[in-house]
Amino acid sequence: MKKTILSFLSSLKLTIALLIIIAALSILGTVIPQQYGAGESFTRMSPGLVKTFRSLQLLDLYHSVWFIILMCLLSLNLIACSLKRFPTSWKLFTATPSLDRAKPFEDLSSDNIVMIEGERSGITSRVERLLMKRYKRFRRKDTDTATTFYGEKGAYSHFGVYIVHASILIIIAGAIIGSLWGFEGFVNLAEGEFTDTVYVGRQKSLKKLDYTVRCDKFSIAYYDNGMPKEYRSDLSFLENNAVIFQGPLLVNHPVTVKRIKFYQASYGSIPGGRVHITITRGNDKGTTLTLNLKDSFCLKENGAKVTIQRIEENFMTMGPAVLLSIHSSKANTQLWVFKDIEKMKRAIPNLLQKVPKFNPGLFKPYYFELNSIAQTYYTGLQVSYDPGVSTVAIGAFIIVIGFFLAFFSSHKRLWVRVDEQEGKTRIMVSVQSNKDPVGLEREREYLLRHFKKGS
Amino acid sequence: MIINTTILSWVTFIYFGSAIFYIFRMVTGKEFWGPLASLSALAGLIAQTAGLLLRWFESYKMGIGHAPLSNLYESLIFFAWAIVFLYLIVEWRIKSRNIGAFVIPFAFLSMAFASFSPDINTRIQPLIPALQSNWLISHVITCFFGYAAFAIACGLGFMYLLKGLEKGENSGPFLRFFPRREILDELTYHSVVIGFIFLTLGIITGSVWAYSAWGSYWSWDPKETWSLITWLIYAAMLHSRFLRGWKGKRMAIMSIIGFVSVLFTYFGVNYLPGLHSYF
Numbered sequence: 260m261k262k263t264i265l266s267f268l269s270s271l272k273l274t275i276a277l278l279i280i281i282a283a284l285s286i287l288g289t290v291i292p293q294q295y296g297a298g299e300s301f302t303r304m305s306p307g308l309v310k311t312f313r314s315l316q317l318l319d320l321y322h323s324v325w326f327i328i329l330m331c332l333l334s335l336n337l338i339a340c341s342l343k344r345f346p347t348s349w350k351l352f353t354a355t356p357s358l359d360r361a362k363p364f365e366d367l368s369s370d371n372i373v374m375i376e377g378e379r380s381g382i383t384s385r386v387e388r389l390l391m392k393r394y395k396r397f398r399r400k401d402t403d404t405a406t407t408f409y410g411e412k413g414a415y416s417h418f419g420v421y422i423v424h425a426s427i428l429i430i431i432a433g434a435i436i437g438s439l440w441g442f443e444g445f446v447n448l449a450e451g452e453f454t455d456t457v458y459v460g461r462q463k464s465l466k467k468l469d470y471t472v473r474c475d476k477f478s479i480a481y482y483d484n485g486m487p488k489e490y491r492s493d494l495s496f497l498e499n500n501a502v503i504f505q506g507p508l509l510v511n512h513p514v515t516v517k518r519i520k521f522y523q524a525s526y527g528s529i530p531g532g533r534v535h536i537t538i539t540r541g542n543d544k545g546t547t548l549t550l551n552l553k554d555s556f557c558l559k560e561n562g563a564k565v566t567i568q569r570i571e572e573n574f575m576t577m578g579p580a581v582l583l584s585i586h587s588s589k590a591n592t593q594l595w596v597f598k599d600i601e602k603m604k605r606a607i608p609n610l611l612q613k614v615p616k617f618n619p620g621l622f623k624p625y626y627f628e629l630n631s632i633a634q635t636y637y638t639g640l641q642v643s644y645d646p647g648v649s650t651v652a653i654g655a656f657i658i659v660i661g662f663f664l665a666f667f668s669s670h671k672r673l674w675v676r677v678d679e680q681e682g683k684t685r686i687m688v689s690v691q692s693n694k695d696p697v698g699l700e701r702e703r704e705y706l707l708r709h710f711k712k713g714s
Numbered sequence: 715m716i717i718n719t720t721i722l723s724w725v726t727f728i729y730f731g732s733a734i735f736y737i738f739r740m741v742t743g744k745e746f747w748g749p750l751a752s753l754s755a756l757a758g759l760i761a762q763t764a765g766l767l768l769r770w771f772e773s774y775k776m777g778i779g780h781a782p783l784s785n786l787y788e789s790l791i792f793f794a795w796a797i798v799f800l801y802l803i804v805e806w807r808i809k810s811r812n813i814g815a816f817v818i819p820f821a822f823l824s825m826a827f828a829s830f831s832p833d834i835n836t837r838i839q840p841l842i843p844a845l846q847s848n849w850l851i852s853h854v855i856t857c858f859f860g861y862a863a864f865a866i867a868c869g870l871g872f873m874y875l876l877k878g879l880e881k882g883e884n885s886g887p888f889l890r891f892f893p894r895r896e897i898l899d900e901l902t903y904h905s906v907v908i909g910f911i912f913l914t915l916g917i918i919t920g921s922v923w924a925y926s927a928w929g930s931y932w933s934w935d936p937k938e939t940w941s942l943i944t945w946l947i948y949a950a951m952l953h954s955r956f957l958r959g960w961k962g963k964r965m966a967i968m969s970i971i972g973f974v975s976v977l978f979t980y981f982g983v984n985y986l987p988g989l990h991s992y993f
Contacts, residue, residue, distance in 0.1 A: 271954075274953055275950050275954060278949055281946055282943045282946040282947060285939050285940075285942060285943050290986075434932075443930060482840045484839075489843055490843050509843070510843035510844055511927045512926070513929065641929040643929045645931075651931060659911075
């Protein structure tokens with residue numbers, strides 16, 4: 260029983276099956292909208308379907324029991340396979356073949372044999388010099404009639420596959436560390452607002468930080484063509500009312516405070532904003548008021564009441580504007596006050612005749628001017644702590660090294676025997692490799708060429 | 715039209731010519747077309763490199779300087795560039811023009827899609843905040859070298875399957891020009907290994923970037939997920955080859971399935987909701 264479980268866990272069939280099932284489940288996860296951050300897609304699905312998906316945990320597939328079981332199986336499979344195969348690789352790595360073996364030289368084709376004129380001892384030492392330069396693990400054995408050399412290199416290439424598999428386990432371990440002890444929170448802060456708690460969506464809970472974060476200012480910069488150039492939050496971090504850190508937060512440039520990272524994730528504008536309006540009556544010097552949406556004020560003349568009905572950043576692409584509604588005993592009027600009204604009048608000469616509502620002097624004898632709209636933004640911050648990142652990074656680094664060992668290095672073994680035959684010196688070359696036959700062939704040709712030369 | 719896009723749309727025709735020459739060479743069995751095919755591919759690559767560098771330079775002149783790797787148009791151009799670049803290295807290494815007819819058309823199609831699709835904006839655009847990162851260049855280059863190597867493997871897979879139709883001596887010069895099946899198999903394997911390593915590097919660089927931009931090295935965004943799916947497919951392929959000795963037809967089919975997954979990672983994902991909406 261124990262044995263069958265072990266052989267099941269260490270089977271290649273399981274590996275392939277797991278890789279394919281994980282791939283298939285992942286595909287499913289990209290087709291079914293996932294719970295986290297895809298809220299409105301659910302409204303398009305039938306409630307029954309949503310219920311079925313939810314009970315099968317398909318709405319948070321990558322954190323479902325299915326996925327976790329598969330990842331556990333994959334880890335076990337990796338470990339079992341490696342344990343099963345490692346002893347063989349270790350043996351290949353440490354093996355020191357006897358130099359008396361005849362087998363490497365049996366059935367050697369003639370193009371692996373060089374016959375040259377010259378004294379055997381001189382040629383032998385020449386062969387040795389060349390081989391010693393190229394092979395680190397190198398041995399020599401002399402008998403009365405022959406000298407045999409054995410050299411090998413790249414024996415560590417047997418470990419490439421284990422390094423790759425270990426690094427995958429390290430990455431999985433890092434992911435587990437992150438999911439157990441880390442958190443991923445979110446918070447919206449209006450300019451001037453502060454908080455010490457963030458919302459952790461995955462756990463549907465609030466997380467309290469050791470300090471307070473305050474959004475001092477949020478700003479957007481645009482390119483000439485209107486595309487966004489920079490989202491920037493100026494943040495202050497406070498502990499016991501003392502600022503412990505202050506600085507700008509930009510996309511791609513997170514801020515770390517006490518191991519917790521803050522990211523510029525989103526933003527929005529708070530409806531309305533604050534407007535500065537100047538009211539002039541005839542030739543007086545005018546009064547400037549600062550008002551919010553739905554604020555009202557009274558005009559001296561006939562006690563008319565003016566309300567800020569709407570505030571638009573860019574009304575009908577003609578720039579900032581506010582809609583005023585004016586109530587008096589005589590009449591009810593609405594009029595749009597544009598910041599750029601002078602520019603508009605120049606562009607469209609009879610604008611005020613065509614659209615009387617755009618006339619800032621419509622309600623006589625008053626004249627309204629919009630000086631500016633101060634937009635208030637809120638910034639959306641992602642607040643993360645992931646203690647598993649360095650582990651994952653180490654895994655990622657090692658996997659690359661493992662790939663190079665596994666794919667681009669090979670264990671080359673070489674036997675060379677120098678003896679005498681028919682009055683000439685004979686050099687026999689036999690090479691072996693666990694992979695990379697092309698590289699092996701190149702090595703063989705190189706050696707034979709050099710053995711032939713200088714004879 | 716700005717000069718770099720003019721050059722790049724001409725490169726499309728050069729690659730078209732090159733692909734035709736490679737095909738002529740195989741269909742007619744005349745080596746005459748071979749040097750023409752190689753030279754036009756090389757000329758196209760040089761012109762394309764110049765076009766890309768010019769585009770890079772122009773973006774700096776516009777005051778929004780960035781590497782030409784920032785939108786669908788630029789990525790398609792780079793995809794074609796990487797295919798031809800890798801292909802010419804392979805042609806030079808194996809000293810054979812026999813696989814060009816099944817590789818250069820991929821480069822041509824990518825260029826044609828970039829240059830002539832009405833939905834693709836060819837203008838140089840400034841970088842939005844999420845793309846303003848030093849990781850942009852290394853992420854895009856590693857990913858697209860991976861995609862290009864997989865494209866070559868897919869072309870080789872097709873050749874392997876077609877070569878299977880050959881019936882002794884009486885088949886035409888077309889199939890006879892194909893390399894032997896063992897060589898095709900070996901080349902497919904090498905291309906997949908190169909692609910697999912670049913894809914891994916692409917996923918790693920992407921994760922590092924995501925960690926600084928989105929606050930998490932892995933968010934199961936559809937593009938991330940599909941790159942993992944592609945990675946798993948090729949991992950399954952390599953394992954079955956190493957341990958089961960699966961070769962030949964199965965590998966050829968796997969290299970085609972793998973490339974379909976690559977294409978979905980590249981294009982299909984745009985139809986799914988996610989963060990990776992730039993490409």
